[in-house]
Amino acid sequence: MKILEVKNLNVWDIHTGRIIVHNTSFKLEEGRCLAIVGESGSGKSVTCRAIMKLNKRSLQQTGEIFLKNEGLHQLSERQMRRKRGKHLYMILQNGMTAFDPSCVIKVHLQETLQTHFDWKEKEIEQKMIQAMESVNLKNAKELMHKYPHQLSGGMLQRIMIALALVLEPDVLIADEPTTALDTISQYEVVEQLMKIRQNMKSAIIFISHDLGIVQKIADEVLVMKDGEVVEQDDTQTIFVNPQHEYTKYLINTRRALSDNFKNVMRESLYC
Amino acid sequence: MGVFIVKRILITVPILLAVSFLTFVLISFSPMEPAEAILRAQEVPVITDELIEQTNEKLGLNKPFIIQYIDWLMDCLQLDFGDSYVKNESVWQLVGPSFFNTLKLTVVSSLVIILFSVLLGVICALQEGKIIDRILRTVLFVLTAVPTYWLGAILILFFSVKLDLLPTSGMSGMKSYILPVIATSLGYIGIYFRTIRSAMLNNLNEDYVIYGRSSGLSEKKITMHILRNSLQVSISIFCMSIPIILGGTVVVENVFAWPGIGSLSIEAILSRDFPVIQAYVLIVAVAFVIFNMISDILNAALNPRIRNDNS
Amino acid sequence: MKVVKNLYRDKLGRASFIFILLVMLLGVFAPFIAPHDPLAVDMKLRYAAPSWEYLLGNDHLGRDILSRMLYGIRPSILWVFVALILSVCIGAIMGFIAGYFRGNVDAIVMRICDVMLSFPIYVITIAIVAILGPGLGNILIAFILMKWAWFARIIRTSVMQYVELDYVKYARAIGRSHIHIIARHILPVTFSDIAVTASSSMGSMILQISGLSFLGLGIKAPNPEWGMMLSEAREVMFTRPELMIAPGVAIVIVVLAFNFLSDSLQVALNPQLRKPKNRSGLKPFKTVLNEKEVAK
Numbered sequence: 001m002k003i004l005e006v007k008n009l010n011v012w013d014i015h016t017g018r019i020i021v022h023n024t025s026f027k028l029e030e031g032r033c034l035a036i037v038g039e040s041g042s043g044k045s046v047t048c049r050a051i052m053k054l055n056k057r058s059l060q061q062t063g064e065i066f067l068k069n070e071g072l073h074q075l076s077e078r079q080m081r082r083k084r085g086k087h088l089y090m091i092l093q094n095g096m097t098a099f100d101p102s103c104v105i106k107v108h109l110q111e112t113l114q115t116h117f118d119w120k121e122k123e124i125e126q127k128m129i130q131a132m133e134s135v136n137l138k139n140a141k142e143l144m145h146k147y148p149h150q151l152s153g154g155m156l157q158r159i160m161i162a163l164a165l166v167l168e169p170d171v172l173i174a175d176e177p178t179t180a181l182d183t184i185s186q187y188e189v190v191e192q193l194m195k196i197r198q199n200m201k202s203a204i205i206f207i208s209h210d211l212g213i214v215q216k217i218a219d220e221v222l223v224m225k226d227g228e229v230v231e232q233d234d235t236q237t238i239f240v241n242p243q244h245e246y247t248k249y250l251i252n253t254r255r256a257l258s259d260n261f262k263n264v265m266r267e268s269l270y271c
Numbered sequence: 272m273g274v275f276i277v278k279r280i281l282i283t284v285p286i287l288l289a290v291s292f293l294t295f296v297l298i299s300f301s302p303m304e305p306a307e308a309i310l311r312a313q314e315v316p317v318i319t320d321e322l323i324e325q326t327n328e329k330l331g332l333n334k335p336f337i338i339q340y341i342d343w344l345m346d347c348l349q350l351d352f353g354d355s356y357v358k359n360e361s362v363w364q365l366v367g368p369s370f371f372n373t374l375k376l377t378v379v380s381s382l383v384i385i386l387f388s389v390l391l392g393v394i395c396a397l398q399e400g401k402i403i404d405r406i407l408r409t410v411l412f413v414l415t416a417v418p419t420y421w422l423g424a425i426l427i428l429f430f431s432v433k434l435d436l437l438p439t440s441g442m443s444g445m446k447s448y449i450l451p452v453i454a455t456s457l458g459y460i461g462i463y464f465r466t467i468r469s470a471m472l473n474n475l476n477e478d479y480v481i482y483g484r485s486s487g488l489s490e491k492k493i494t495m496h497i498l499r500n501s502l503q504v505s506i507s508i509f510c511m512s513i514p515i516i517l518g519g520t521v522v523v524e525n526v527f528a529w530p531g532i533g534s535l536s537i538e539a540i541l542s543r544d545f546p547v548i549q550a551y552v553l554i555v556a557v558a559f560v561i562f563n564m565i566s567d568i569l570n571a572a573l574n575p576r577i578r579n580d581n582s
Numbered sequence: 583m584k585v586v587k588n589l590y591r592d593k594l595g596r597a598s599f600i601f602i603l604l605v606m607l608l609g610v611f612a613p614f615i616a617p618h619d620p621l622a623v624d625m626k627l628r629y630a631a632p633s634w635e636y637l638l639g640n641d642h643l644g645r646d647i648l649s650r651m652l653y654g655i656r657p658s659i660l661w662v663f664v665a666l667i668l669s670v671c672i673g674a675i676m677g678f679i680a681g682y683f684r685g686n687v688d689a690i691v692m693r694i695c696d697v698m699l700s701f702p703i704y705v706i707t708i709a710i711v712a713i714l715g716p717g718l719g720n721i722l723i724a725f726i727l728m729k730w731a732w733f734a735r736i737i738r739t740s741v742m743q744y745v746e747l748d749y750v751k752y753a754r755a756i757g758r759s760h761i762h763i764i765a766r767h768i769l770p771v772t773f774s775d776i777a778v779t780a781s782s783s784m785g786s787m788i789l790q791i792s793g794l795s796f797l798g799l800g801i802k803a804p805n806p807e808w809g810m811m812l813s814e815a816r817e818v819m820f821t822r823p824e825l826m827i828a829p830g831v832a833i834v835i836v837v838l839a840f841n842f843l844s845d846s847l848q849v850a851l852n853p854q855l856r857k858p859k860n861r862s863g864l865k866p867f868k869t870v871l872n873e874k875e876v877a878k
Contacts, residue, residue, distance in 0.1 A: 054484055056476070085487025092485075097478035100496045102503070102573075108479075112486040163486070173485075289697040297709050416837035418789050418809070420796045421830040424816055428823050518702020522793045526816075533704075537797055540712045548712045555705045563700075 002069075003203050004028040004051070004171050009063035011043070011050050011227075020046050020059065022227045028171065033197055033204040035218035035235070037211065037250065043227040044207045048173045051205075052088055053080050068170065086116045089169035093176040095156025099148040105156075106144035109163055116167065131162040135192045154185025161192050165200070172196070173205045178213060190217060211254045215239055223247045275571050283564045290556045291347070295340050298549045306332060308543060309356050352550040357542045366532060366550045372442060373524070373531035374558075377516045379448055380455040384516075385509045387460045392467030393498065399472060408465075415461035423454040423526035440528035451527045455516060463508050470501040503573045510566025514559035588850035595846025598839040605836060606663070609655030618646035620653040620806045629822055638828050641811075642818055643804075647828055650806035654829070657718050657801050658808040659836060662791050663784070665722040665729075670780045672726065673733025678764060680734065681741030691734065698731035703790060711799045718801040721794050725787065733779060740775040744768050774851040781844035785837040792833055808833055 004027070011021040021043040028034050036044045049055045051065055053072065065072040067087060072080065092098040099108055106125075113124045125144070132140035135158045148156060157177055164172050174193065178186040190213055197204060197217075208214055214221060214235070221238045223231045223246065231244040242248045306326040310318045327333050331342065346352070352362035391411070395404040430450060431439040438447045474480065474497045483493045521533030528534070532551055539547035589595050608615060618636070627644035630636060638647035680691040703725070710724040711717075744750060745768065753763050792809030794800045796816075801807040803814075808829040815825035 049481075052485055054481055081484075081487055081489065083487075084485055088485075090482070090485035092478050092482050094478060098482040100479045100483075100500065102500050103496070108483070108486070111483075111488055111492055115487050115489065115492075160482075167486075286696055286700055289693075290700050293697065293701075294709070297713065300713055412841070413834070413838060416785060416789075416834050416841060418792060418796075418812075418830070418833050420793060420809075420816075421812060421826065421833070424812075424819055424826055425830075428819065432820060514702065518705050521704050521708070522797060525797055536708050537799070540708060540716075540799070543712070545712070548709060552701075552705050552709045556701050559702050559705075560700045 001030045002027055003030045003067070004205075005064075005066040006047075006051065007064040007066075009047065009050055009061065009065070011046050011055065011059055011061045014058055014060050020227050021050065021061075024063075024224075024227075024229050026222055026229065026232060028203045028205065030203055031197070031201050032219045033206055033217055035206045035208060035214040035221045036224060037207075037209060037214055037221060038224035039209065042224040044224055045175055047224070048090065048175055048205060048207060051171075051173065052084060052090055053077075054084075054090075085112055085167060085169070087170045088173070089164055089167055089171075090173040090175060091157070091160045091164065091177050094180045095151075095153045095160060096148060096180075098160065099156065101148055104145050104147055105151070105159060109144065109159075112163060113166060127166050128162065131165040132159065134165065135159075135162045135195075136188065137162065152185070154181050154188055157181065157185070157189050158192055161189070161196065164196065164202070168200055169202055171205065172202045173207070175207050176209075177206075178208065178210060186213070193217060211239075211250065223250070272572065276568055279564055279567055279571075283560060286560055287557060290560060291344055291553060292340065294549060294553045294556065295343055297552070298545055299336075306330070308545060311543070347550075347553060352553075353546040355544055355547055357539075357544045357547075362546045362550045365535060365547060366554065369530055369532045369535045370554055372529065373517065373520055373533060376448070376451055376455065376520060376523070376529060376531060377513055380452050380459075380516055381509055381512050383452055383456045384459045384463060384512055385505060387456070388463035388467050388508065389502075389505050391460070392464045392471060392501075395464070395468045396471030396475065397494070399475075408468075411461035411464055414457045417458065419454050419458060420522045420526050422457060423450070423523060426450045426454055427526075440526075442530055447527075451523050451529055454526065455520065455523050459512060459516070463512065466504055466508060467501060470504040471497060474500050503570065506573060507566050507570045510562055510569055514562040517558055517562070518555055586850075589846055592846045592849065594842050595850065598842040598846065601839045602836070602843060605655060605839075606660060608652055609660050612649075612652040612655065616646075616649035616652045618649045620645060620649040621804050622646070629825075639824075641825060642814065642822075645804075647811075647825075650811060651808070651828055651832060654806040654808045654811060654832075657795075657805070658792055658833070659788060661718065661722060662787050665725050665791075666780060666784055666787055669726045669729040670733050670776060672730035673735075674737050674776060676730065676734040677737025678741055678768070681738035682745060682760070682764060682768070684742075688738070692738070695731040695735050698728055699735075701728065703728050704794075707794060708799070711794075716799045716802070718791075718795070718807070721791060721800050725791065729783070729787075732783075733776075736779050737772060737776055740772045741768055744771050778844065778848045778851060781840065781847050785840040785844070788833065788837050788840070 006027075007025050009021055009024040010019065012019045024043075024047060026034065036047065038044050046055060046059065050059075050061045050063075051072070053061075055061065063073065067083065072083065075083070099105055106128075109128050110121065110124055113119060113127070117124075119127070125141070128144065129140040132143065137143060137155060137158055143151065143155070143159070151159075160177075177193070178189055181189060193204065193206070194217055196202065204217075206214070206218055218235045221231075221233065221235050222229055223238070223244065225246050231238065231242065231247045233243075238247060239251060242251055304323065306323045307318060309326055309330075310322060315322065331339065334342070350363050350367070352366065354361050355365055358365065391407055395407050398404045427439050427450065430437045437449055441447055477500075480493055480497065483496060520529070520531060521537065523529065524531040524533040525537060532555065536548060536551040538544075539551065589599070622645060624640070624644035627636070627640040628642060630640040630644070632639040636646050636648065638651065641647055641650070676691050676695075680688040706728050707721055707724040710727070711720055714720040714723075750763060750767050753767055758766075791800065792807070792812075795807050795809030796813045798813060801810055803810070811829040812826060815822070815829070818825060
């Protein structure tokens with residue numbers, strides 16, 4: 001079943017007139033994971049924020065966005081707010097700055113869940129603890145009473161994922177969730193995201209420029225360059241048989257890098 | 272946090288000592304010999320060397336400099352600043368009440384400043400780029416360039432003379448506060464409101480705001496978070512503004528004939544009443560240092576990073 | 583030179599700069615421009631309304647207000663400017679010494695600054711005037727004595743930032759002399775910070791010094807100075823309020839021009855401050871640091 005459809009999305013800056021996203025269209029099926037790849041500045045994040053209608057005021061957008069056949073582009077800000085969190089939920093790149101630095105983590109979790117459900121404080125706490133433990137966070141209760149600066153980026157990233165587990169949104173957007181993390185935390189976060197895919201019906205939009213992770217997690221890949229979609233296909237097809245020059249270039253550079261890495265490793269083994 | 276407070280207080284002590292020493296030295300540098308100044312101020316007709324010697328003896332002015340300083344400091348700690356050269360009163364009797372009058376004006380003005388800076392700063396940040404924002408910013412920017420004393424005079428002309436609503440001068444009842452407080456506050460509001468507005472705007476584009484929105488929080492809740500983070504600036508402004516205004520009320524007090532420490536100091540300068548000037552400099556400087564210390568500590572208390580990491 | 587270009591493109595900044603330059607020139611050439619002797623008393627002309635002969639009218643002693651305004655530029659602006667430059671120079675030297683050499687020198691300089699900054703500017707001025715007696719020179723001395731500490735602190739921070747840069751480390755490593763490094767590598771980059779700080783202080787200094795003249799602690803009568811003129815006008819405020827107009831408006835406009843110039847300078851030096859949202863023509867906000875300075 002089709003869960004999200006974006007038709008002819010255009011985003012531009014009203015001050016400079018620069019077009020940031022040009023005529024982008026794509027579809028997302030229930031439970032599938034779509035990866036959007038491209039260099040920084042190619043319009044990946046802006047596309048996702050356009051879906052949530054969360055771009056800065058200076059950015060204007062046109063085009064149609066359907067969530068479960070409901071036109072988001074026609075909704076007022078008030079109606080849109082009801083969609084956010086419960087139906088559309090976004091995880092940011094930097095966990096360190098994603099939470100209010102002057103409050104403990106719990107404040108955000110509680111405010112969010114109180115907005116969407118009629119749960120009591122105890123109930124919320126219980127569900128959160130459960131969710132946090134399922135993403136491998138120990139001492140969940142204590143963690144909730146910490147300030148963001150007392151936790152690591154990977155932990156905060158997983159707390160955001162845990163919140164997604166409780167919210168069970170239709171579409172989960174992860175905006176470069178692994179970029180700011182070290183390799184071990186990256187692994188943990190990706191693992192949790194994959195788990196979400198298995199346990200929930202949520203569809204995922206995964207923005208990244210790390211093709212290794214994309215290959216592992218995504219069902220489909222959408223390649224963006226300078227605000228335009230240059231190629232869109234199944235992950236397998238894209239990696240095995242890229243059509244567009246730019247996609248080939250992306251995949252080849254990666255291959256060259258990893259080949260080089262393998263060569264170096266092999267040489268060092270022989271020594 | 273406790274460590275931070277103790278550290279901050281420990282830094283303050285040597286500064287206070289240095290301030291007091293400098294005050295003492297500064298006044299001792301006066302070209303006129305103190306004994307002569309006293310005798311002149313008391314309008315003794317003929318000043319002989321003998322008379323000067325007697326006075327020196329009486330006031331302990333023959334002792335070594337450093338001993339004089341320590342004696343003076345010990346007296347000051349007990350609020351004994353000596354006697355006025357001019358009036359037959361102790362300096363504290365003169366300076367004490369007027370210091371509190373100044374403090375009252377300062378605290379009321381600071382409250383007004385913080386209230387309006389936050390209010391206008393928040394309004395402008397939320398209405399950024401719109402007509403209200405642009406008008407308020409222009410008006411307040413112009414107000415920062417208006418000399419306090421000129422503004423004070425205009426206020427008196429308009430509200431007291433033309434409309435006959437408020438007293439022109441003096442300190443009698445609530446009404447007499449209005450004009451001096453306005454004259455003191457307007458310029459500062461223009462400055463601090465910009466600080467708060469830009470703090471709000473910086474927060475507006477923070478990740479936590481976007482994440483809050485993407486979690487579906489209401490604008491009201493998000494605004495509360497932004498306010499909470501911008502408020503830190505406001506509180507430090509509040510504490511910072513108290514000492515600055517305290518040191519700058521001289522002009523306003525003069526315009527409105529406010530019986531404060533500023534008016535007293537000008538009078539003392541014109542009559543060369545050194546003990547009063549000395550007490551004025553010392554008291555205001557000490558208050559300045561202490562309020563700055565309080566502002567630092569409050570700031571730290573509001574910032575969870577400092578609050579937690581030092582305890 | 584890019585800075586000059588940026589500044590030139592900013593209309594308000596350009597207008598402020600030209601205006602300030604013009605006012606300063608008027609002050610310098612006051613004796614040639616002023617239509618009358620600013621000190622010439624003519625009791626027949628007491629409180630005379632503006633006329634072709636006396637464009638701004640006459641004051642309580644029948645002196646020509648326009649001429650007094652023109653001569654007043656000298657103490658009200660030119661001397662303040664000189665005092666500012668002097669204190670910036672002292673501050674820059676101390677700031678460079680502290681920020682570049684660090685260690686004990688830095689600690690001593692900074693402790694001195696701490697103590698200096700513990701006195702509110704009005705208070706120290708009053709103390710100095712009490713010792714040396716009233717007079718514009720004494721007030722300016724007090725300002726130079728106090729203000730350098732503020733500049734030293736800001737310049738030190740700025741210097742410390744640049745000393746850490748790689749090319750400065752490189753210059754040190756290859757054994758360039760300290761003077762060479764400071765003059766060639768650090769001074770040019772810190773200059774922008776110095777210019778912004780100095781220009782943002784000018785407005786508040788004009789206000790403060792005219793305030794002290796207003797209190798009767800500054801320039802001695804009958805010499806013309808704007809704060810002093812306002813003080814004289816206040817005596818007859820209830821009967822002749824119009825005498826307060828010219829000097830008051832002049833101070834407001836000049837201070838505004840300096841504030842605008844300071845903002846434009848800041849944008850010209852850091853073009854990234856010019857965000858789209860500031861296209862409305864209104865100025866962006868200064869950093870918190872600078873605002874504190876304005877208040878002091």
